[in-house]
Amino acid sequence: MKNLVIVYAVILLVLLPVASALGCQQQPTPPPAAExxxxxxxxxxxxxxxxxxxxxxxxxxxxxxxxxxxxxAYNNRGILYADLGESERAIEDFDEAIRLDPQYAGAYNNRGSTYVDIGEFERAIEDxxxxxxxxxxDAASYIGRAAAYTFLYMDEEAQQDIDRAVxxxxxxxxxxxxxxxxxxxx
Numbered sequence: 001m002k003n004l005v006i007v008y009a010v011i012l013l014v015l016l017p018v019a020s021a022l023g024c025q026q027q028p029t030p031p032p033a034a035e036x037x038x039x040x041x042x043x044x045x046x047x048x049x050x051x052x053x054x055x056x057x058x059x060x061x062x063x064x065x066x067x068x069x070x071x072x073a074y075n076n077r078g079i080l081y082a083d084l085g086e087s088e089r090a091i092e093d094f095d096e097a098i099r100l101d102p103q104y105a106g107a108y109n110n111r112g113s114t115y116v117d118i119g120e121f122e123r124a125i126e127d128x129x130x131x132x133x134x135x136x137x138d139a140a141s142y143i144g145r146a147a148a149y150t151f152l153y154m155d156e157e158a159q160q161d162i163d164r165a166v167x168x169x170x171x172x173x174x175x176x177x178x179x180x181x182x183x184x185x186x
Contacts, residue, residue, distance in 0.1 A: 037067035044076055053080050071101040075110060082114045090114045105134035109141045116148050124148040139168040143175065150182045 044059035057080055063073035078093030094111035097104055112127030128145035131138065146161035162179060166172045 037063040037070040037073060039063075040066065041070065041073045041076060044073070048076070048080055053084060056080055069100055071097040071104055071107065074100070075104065075107045078107075078114075079110055082110070082117065087114050087118050103134055105131045105138060105141070108134065109138065109144060112141070112144050112148070116144065116151070119151075121148040121151045125152075137168060139165040139170045142168070143170065146175075146179060147182055150179055151186050153186065155183075 040059045040063035044056040044063065047053075047056035047059060057077055060073045060077035060080070063070055064077070067073075074093040074097040078090040078097065081087075081090035081093060091111060091114055094107045094114065097107035098111070101107070108127045108131035112124040112131065115121070115124035115127060125145055125148045128141045128148065131141040132145070135141070142161040142165040146158040146165070149155070149158035149161065158179060162172075162175055165175060
């Protein structure tokens with residue numbers, strides 16, 4: 001019996017390292033690969049939130065390749081292009097998101113923001129108007145339109161949008177401070 005225990009111990013000492021080397025040891029399970037456009041879009045958003053824009057754009061590209069009709073991927077990629085200063089590419093993506101989903105208020109809002117960034121305030125106002133028609137409860141579109149109005153010296157209209165954004169819950173002190181800064185820049 002003692003010899004059997006020794007043989008068993010030797011087998012364990014010899015076979016365990018060999019089994020481990022052959023991959024018989026349980027490995028941690030890697031996260032599942034994204035397989036749908038929606039999953040790639042979500043990964044892109046997560047990467048963008050970490051400031052990993054180039055990797056995020058790659059995920060949005062994968063989402064678009066999997067489903068060329070998936071408007072949110074174009075919108076989200078457009079946001080990143082705008083943040084990277086690639087306004088023309090951003091507008092192209094927002095255009096495509098709107099073409100695919102004409103009711104997509106967020107894409108109108110984001111294209112409006114890009115137009116403000118490049119100084120096309122009238123076009124920005126048109127987009128903010130469309131965003132507000134589709135989602136009148138979104139304070140961001142009122143704030144964006146107020147900024148565009150401010151640059152065009154349309155202070156009464158800007159104030160109306162500021163008041164509406166405050167009604168929707170945006171902090172008034174921050175908004176007024178930002179509008180005053182815009183007035184100094186015009």
